[in-house]
């Protein structure tokens with residue numbers, strides 16, 4: 633059983649260097665016995681990084697998961713099965729994604745507060761992210777309104793915590809937004825998963841999420857909605873950037 637260590641590691645910034653053994657090679661990817669690499673999912677790209685046996689260092693492409701975590705490399709024959717590797721996740725890339733991801737929680741929370749709008753999709757990037765909002769009445773939407781509401785929170789000393797909760801705990805906590813949507817996700821989980829990781833931005837937002845986040849909202853710079861796009865009935869797509877990170 634391969635361990636997915638990113639779930640136990642919070643905050644999700646500055647991921648640790650770790651050693652791990654090659655237990656398999658599948659297609660063009662290395663399978664490690666344990667991994668802190670975040671596999672892409674939930675709108676967050678996978679980590680990239682470097683693995684080394686002490687002599688040879690090899691780049692790892694965007695990590696992804698099926699039943700296992702796959703670490704893609706250019707030359708699958710570069711290391712033997714059983715080799716112990718030193719593994720380094722690209723921290724700059726991870727930290728930018730953790731900042732973007734945490735800011736996205738706040739955008740989604742404010743869209744819910746202001747207009748009862750649900751987040752129905754998102755794709756995070758290191759430079760720019762997009763967030764799809766679904767409105768009952770999208771004529772109420774105002775870029776300035778949500779941008780100001782989010783920026784009043786960003787930079788404040790507000791802790792971000794993680795919990796492991798059962799589906800019952802999640803579905804009965806009134807602070808969890810969009811519970812009808814969350815309930816559909818919980819229904820699709822395999823039976824052997826009894827708890828889910830829940831991310832709490834104290835007093836602002838609480839929702840199940842397996843992504844990576846900062847430890848405190850004070851770490852986040854101001855956000856700008858650089859443009860929007862109408863996405864059919866009731867939906868608006870926001871394109872967001874964080875100051876200082878969009879370069």
Ligand SMILES: [Zn+2]
Nearest residue numbers: 733831841843
């Ligand atoms: Zn998250």
